[in-house]
Amino acid sequence: MSTDTLSRIPSAAVSRSRTVEQLVTGRPTSDGAGVKLTRVLSQPLQHRLDPFLMLDAFGSDKADDYIAGFPDHPHRGFETVTYMIAGRMLHRDSAGHEGLLENGGVQWMTAGRGVIHSEIPQQEEGVMEGFQLWLNLPAKDKLSAPWYRDFAAAELPRFVTEAGVEVTVIAGESHGVTGAVTREATAPLYLDLHLPADASFSQPLPAGQNAFLYVYRGALKVEGRTVPVRNMAILANEADSDGVLLEGAEGMEETRALLIAGRPLGEPIAQYGPFVMNTEQEIYQAVADYRAGRLAA
Template sequence: MTETRKIRQVLKSKPAIEGAGVHLKRAFGRSQVPMFDPFLLLDDFRSDNPEDYIKGFPWHPHRGIETITYVLQGDVEHGDSMGNKGVISSGDIQWMTAGSGIIHQEMPKGDPKGVMLGFQLWANLPKVYKMMEPRYRDVKSGQIPEVMLDNGSKVRVICGKAGGQQGPVRDIITDPEYLDITVTARSEFVHPTKRGHTVFAYVIEGKGYFCKEKLPFSYEIEGVNYFDLQRDPFVSNETLVLFDDGDQMMVSTEDDAVRFLLISGKPLGEPVAWYGPIVMNTEDELRIAFDEYHNGTFIKHRRV
């Protein structure tokens, strides 16, 4: 019998400042480890004020993780220690595996009207792959298949499968799925999910309700969950739903359409030692990484 996943937790994204002064919303992060294993954080950076993002994320290191940047509006300039340079534009995705170490910069530029809209997800790497050779994948919007459903809903398939289409990002260690889904008003969307995988949805437009559950609005302050019966029972913009285990997820709409990112991956079940842009398994590994960064031996691959 097919089991529909139930809602485990609902989180509202919170303001944060990162990089050289980028104002963003954090859907989840370090305080939620290991709840979202293998994922570490999800940042929502969207603004129509260039002062919120123009200082960007100047040169900085990563080791032991993958960073996935999805841009819906505006441009982000990228450069890294492997010699990659380019611009991530509207609809593009950058899937970067830091592995043994990479130094890069990401500088949001917005669009001609000053609008910037995008998301960055961090995925952990298992111990045996933390020191793998770094790699960089730049996927243009036109390479991402879009599946149109009978009810008018649509799915952009970045990684994984939907509607018989395979996403262009493949051969990822944590077996992830990354879908951009829009469900029309007064309709329902059901998608199969792998048993044992962590699955969550992050709403970026409109509102709907998941798993046929109209729950009180919940939010978290300093690790304590609160419920407000007076709030809208639908899950709306800038809100995340983490699901329990099951064979499928479901979302329904009433008067409004809903657009959300549906992300899943295989948990690692390993210890997490995390400081800044580097995530390892032990504090000793963290110390070594930062010592190497400061003495100039951080990059293990051929630096261009």
């Protein structure tokens, strides 16, 4: 859908913007069968950014960096949200789900009590770029039935502000537009923002929510502080702030960034690789179930 066909929406009112508490530069690593990626949100930040557990950014035009993909591997106790900016990835899992994730699409998977899945690139050359976010589940839902949904780019709600900012609403609600997915317990907000030069964007945020930005093109300013490309900005939880105001940095033709926020669960976090539960005993059980072939039963 062309942005010309989208209604122009006035910017939401924010009287006092949150500020940047901390800038985080991701750590280069690899996962799966050697896929090169940048781990932006890692375990040391899980309590600060509760309910979010991990954010990986991947992007390369070198096939050797991604071609082996992510062969069969297990998950239990959380949700994965994969957003593909460019490229094609095939998903298959033990619950019988299959889907092809393509340019601009989103794959949302609830692992719940357990799922074994694979994510394999369906290309041998060209650019592959995207993000995977891990969203925690409350204790009462950690052993729920697995769930999966693919959203093609055209299915994702979008709007354009009067300032020309193009917004894709993957989760939550922005400017009266409800995203592709909502969750009652964690109330996640997941926006992909494309800001033209000198444009600004405001988003109301409840004071109790944790929030962060990840800039993947250009640069942003938040209350006078610059957030450079490939940096995550943790937004401070000031009690008197009612949202965040973002401005494109000078000299940037376009800035692209993710704005992510959610309601903290305030529960213990126990993680061992692909298993995220509340206690060590639950982790031991997850490992035992996987080894015995019961995880995805």
